[in-house]
Amino acid sequence: xxxxxxxxxxxxxxxxxxxxxxxxxxxxxxxxxxxxxxxxxxxxxxxxxxxxxxxxxxxxxxxxxxxxxxxxxxxxxxxxxxxxxxxxxxxxxxxxxxxxxxxxxxxxxxxxxxxxxxxxxxxxxxxxxxxxxxxxxxxxxxxxxxxxxxxxxxxxxxxxxxxxxxxxxxxxxxxxxxxxxxxxxxxxxxxxxxxxxxxxxxxxxxxxxxx
Amino acid sequence: xxxxxxxxxxxxxxxxxxxxxxxxxxxxxxxxxxxxxxxxxxxxxxxxxxxxxxxxxxxxxxxxxxxxxxxxxxxxxxxxxxxxxxxxxxxxxxxxxxxxxxxxxxxxxxxxxxxxxxxxxxxxxxxxxxxxxxxxxxxxxxxxxxxxxxxxxxxxxxxxxxxxxxxxxxxxxxxxxxxxxxxxxxxxxxxxxxxxxxxxxxxxxxxxxxxxxxxxxxxxxxxxxxxx
Numbered sequence: 001x002x003x004x005x006x007x008x009x010x011x012x013x014x015x016x017x018x019x020x021x022x023x024x025x026x027x028x029x030x031x032x033x034x035x036x037x038x039x040x041x042x043x044x045x046x047x048x049x050x051x052x053x054x055x056x057x058x059x060x061x062x063x064x065x066x067x068x069x070x071x072x073x074x075x076x077x078x079x080x081x082x083x084x085x086x087x088x089x090x091x092x093x094x095x096x097x098x099x100x101x102x103x104x105x106x107x108x109x110x111x112x113x114x115x116x117x118x119x120x121x122x123x124x125x126x127x128x129x130x131x132x133x134x135x136x137x138x139x140x141x142x143x144x145x146x147x148x149x150x151x152x153x154x155x156x157x158x159x160x161x162x163x164x165x166x167x168x169x170x171x172x173x174x175x176x177x178x179x180x181x182x183x184x185x186x187x188x189x190x191x192x193x194x195x196x197x198x199x200x201x202x203x204x205x206x207x208x209x210x211x
Numbered sequence: 212x213x214x215x216x217x218x219x220x221x222x223x224x225x226x227x228x229x230x231x232x233x234x235x236x237x238x239x240x241x242x243x244x245x246x247x248x249x250x251x252x253x254x255x256x257x258x259x260x261x262x263x264x265x266x267x268x269x270x271x272x273x274x275x276x277x278x279x280x281x282x283x284x285x286x287x288x289x290x291x292x293x294x295x296x297x298x299x300x301x302x303x304x305x306x307x308x309x310x311x312x313x314x315x316x317x318x319x320x321x322x323x324x325x326x327x328x329x330x331x332x333x334x335x336x337x338x339x340x341x342x343x344x345x346x347x348x349x350x351x352x353x354x355x356x357x358x359x360x361x362x363x364x365x366x367x368x369x370x371x372x373x374x375x376x377x378x379x380x381x382x383x384x385x386x387x388x389x390x391x392x393x394x395x396x397x398x399x400x401x402x403x404x405x406x407x408x409x410x411x412x413x414x415x416x417x418x419x420x421x422x423x424x425x426x427x428x429x430x431x432x433x434x435x436x437x438x439x
Contacts, residue, residue: 020303022296107297114293117286118385122416125392131416142377146297 025106028099028154035102042106043067045113049143050196052120053136057198065192066112066140072188073144074105074151077180081155081173088169092158104151111143129197129205136193144185148178217244221317221360228317229364232309233302242309245316246281252319253277256349257396259326263333263342264398267405272396275408279393280319283386284311290381298377299370310364318350318357325349339399346397388416 025038050066082097122135152174159170190202199205217240220228231241257276261269292307302310329349333342358379365371390396393408 020296020301022292023301026297110293111290111297114290115381116289118290118381121286121385121388125388126417128417134416142294146294146377150297 022110025110026103026150028103035099038106039102042102042109043070045109045116046070046143049112049116049119049139052116053123053132053196055120056123056132057196059196059198062192062195065188065195067109069185069188069192070105070108070144070147073181073185074101074108074147076184077177080180081177084173085155085158085170088159088166088173090159090162090166090170092155096158097155100151100154103154104147106147107150108143108147111146112139115139115143129199129208132197133193133205136196137189140185140189144181148181152178217241218248218316218320221245221248221313222320225317225360226363228313229310229360232306232313232360233364235303235305235309238305238309242312245309245312248316249280249312249319250277252316252321252323253280255323255326256319256329256346259330259333260342260346260396261398262330263339264405268398271405271407275393276396279386279389280315282389283382284308284315286389287311287378287382287385291378294377294381295365295374298374299368300365300374310361314357314360316357317360318353321353321356322349325352339397343397 025041027034027038030038044067046067047063050063051060053066054060054063078097078101082092082094085092085097119135119139123132126132126135155174155177156170159167162170194200194202194205197205199208221244228241231237253276254273258269258273260276261272288304288308288311291311292302292304295302295307326349329342329345332345337345358375361378362371362375365375395406395409398405
């Protein structure tokens with residue numbers, strides 16, 4: 001059995017080299033410029049995914065909605081989590097929370113960028129917009145869940161040394177954040193998804209884009 | 212390690228192959244051997260599937276199946292790299308490609324081993340649907356044995372299993388669609404001409420949705436008009 005370090009601190013590969021490109025992109029370390037750069041790369045990769053989704057509809061303006069959606073879902077609930085964690089006397093500060101948010105967005109962007117070629121295969125070869133929508137939704141769900149998981153892991157790391165009450169509060173807050181982000185993503189995707197495929201509404205996509 | 216013993220190691224010692232990929236030891240040689248095993252194994256299975264129709268369909272299916280597998284790996288590798296890193300490993304792209312090739316090569320060798328009994332069953336009169344099912348079962352067995360290399364590399368942690376499941380789901384989705392685009396492999400004997408690839412008729416998922424509709428008794432117009 002090959003032993004592999006599975007934590008965020010595992011920055012060295014087994015080959016003894018420095019961290020790979022993907023690990024550097026998801027790193028929580030570095031100055032503000034490095035963090036901003038990672039955010040930009042993550043959002044850029046999510047745009048690549050959006051562009052692969054729009055090759056048939058050519059709705060290029062809508063492709064900007066995917067990075068925007070990722071930013072909104074990854075950041076809108078963060079201030080509430082920070083206030084809640086600070087109230088529960090966590091060691092977390094606003095800067096740590098921002099790093100965790102960028103960590104989540106960059107991870108989602110990385111997964112979506114990786115899924116872009118497979119998505120392009122389905123989008124370009126399908127004759128049904130409904131199937132395209134389902135494939136895009138599955139890809140986005142996978143990318144979103146992985147990013148959300150990494151972000152939650154980074155946020156919860158701040159209360160590892162705390163007491164039971166503090167940890168229970170942190171878990172409840174992160175769970176609430178996940179529910180909020182999920183619902184917000186659903187709300188945004190129900191408008192953005194059809195637009196990306198050249199439809200005005202989800203109802204129109206279902207009625208006109210069936211198999 | 213010599214090339215002639217690497218195919219033995221692929222079958223006999225998946226843990227050592229997984230360790231070699233993760234530690235990035237002599238990956239060039241492993242990649243060459245894996246690609247050769249993959250192409251040969253897929254060629255053999257493709258050729259056997261082609262015998263159902265016979266004639267030109269045999270070399271055609273033998274040529275198409277390795278291409279389908281290589282295209283699937285090319286399209287899936289970026290997703291494997293992203294998912295494996297996002298879910299906890301620190302693998303380089305080289306490691307991901309080597310692991311994918313080694314896993315596919317192991318699966319292809321198993322498929323080559325299962326090809327003779329499959330051919331015999333078809334020769335003894337196994338029907339079109341039976342042959343399709345037998346081919347799917349063979350691919351499932353080969354795939355399960357191939358993926359064991361990946362699972363050994365990922366370890367037995369929850370993150371490793373999640374990563375393996377996510378990569379497996381992506382691989383299956385891409386394989387289904389590339390195979391769908393490159394079909395037919397198994398052509399009915401009564402089919403007049405050998406077809407290189409059928410015209411684009413939507414995705415594998417479109418076909419599944421259409422089949423589900425048909426199962427509910429709702430038939431598309433072209434299906435009704437094509438009925439004898």
